[in-house]
Amino acid sequence: DAGITQSPRHKVTETGTPVTLRCHQTENHRYMYWYRQDPGHGLRLIHYSYGVKDTDKGEVSDGYSVSRSKTEDFLLTLESATSSQTSVYFCAISERGVMTYEQYFGPGTRLTVT
Amino acid sequence: SQKIEQNSEALNIQEGKTATLTCNYTNYSPAYLQWYRQDPGRGPVFLLLIRENEKEKRKERLKVTFDTTLKQSLFHITASQPADSATYLCALLKTSYDKVIFGPGTSLSVIP
Numbered sequence: 001d002a003g004i005t006q007s008p009r010h011k012v013t014e015t016g017t018p019v020t021l022r023c024h025q026t027e028n029h030r031y032m033y034w035y036r037q038d039p040g041h042g043l044r045l046i047h048y049s050y051g052v053k054d055t056d057k058g059e060v061s062d063g064y065s066v067s068r069s070k071t072e073d074f075l076l077t078l079e080s081a082t083s084s085q086t087s088v089y090f091c092a093i094s095e096r097g098v099m100t101y102e103q104y105f106g107p108g109t110r111l112t113v114t
Numbered sequence: 115s116q117k118i119e120q121n122s123e124a125l126n127i128q129e130g131k132t133a134t135l136t137c138n139y140t141n142y143s144p145a146y147l148q149w150y151r152q153d154p155g156r157g158p159v160f161l162l163l164i165r166e167n168e169k170e171k172r173k174e175r176l177k178v179t180f181d182t183t184l185k186q187s188l189f190h191i192t193a194s195q196p197a198d199s200a201t202y203l204c205a206l207l208k209t210s211y212d213k214v215i216f217g218p219g220t221s222l223s224v225i226p
Binding site: 035040041042043044045048058090092101102103104105106107108 | 118146148155156157158159160163203207213214215216217218219
């Protein structure tokens, strides 16, 4: 998985509780992304980062916040988890170059909100 | 709004045959189109990228075409093997900030 780890890999939490997912990379790539994957929807971008302390929203950012204080770490926080946030969350990285735009994905975090 | 569609049904083919997966898009003009493979319980893995000025791209048993007039990409796996069984995702690339829009994926099963 291209030097990308996600933690935790599985989590069950209750509605209304805060949750933080962590993505850690050892590739020193500039761009990092958080996606969620749901049946019938495919992968949808939540937030992304184009550098330390530089982040922006994706298409499904409501209810989520992110932070990136170091190149290697990108945190996704659900301030108050809801059942609609039950999903599989993937972190991805890319090093935007002239010739390559591929993303490398982590193993995913399965989150269940009860 | 932008929309990406892939084969709506799962695709089952016999080993040795050529699998053809379809990716159609509307209300969009991508500069790049990518294909990823995803195995159950794993993250997607990048396979191929094709640019808007390229008609076709090959990599080993894989071939991708990109028709910007039809707004369609075809993904072919020749001499398919059971190990090719997976879900295949197409993705369109915006040129700014490297954001990618993914299709819902097509599940491929290669039957021995």
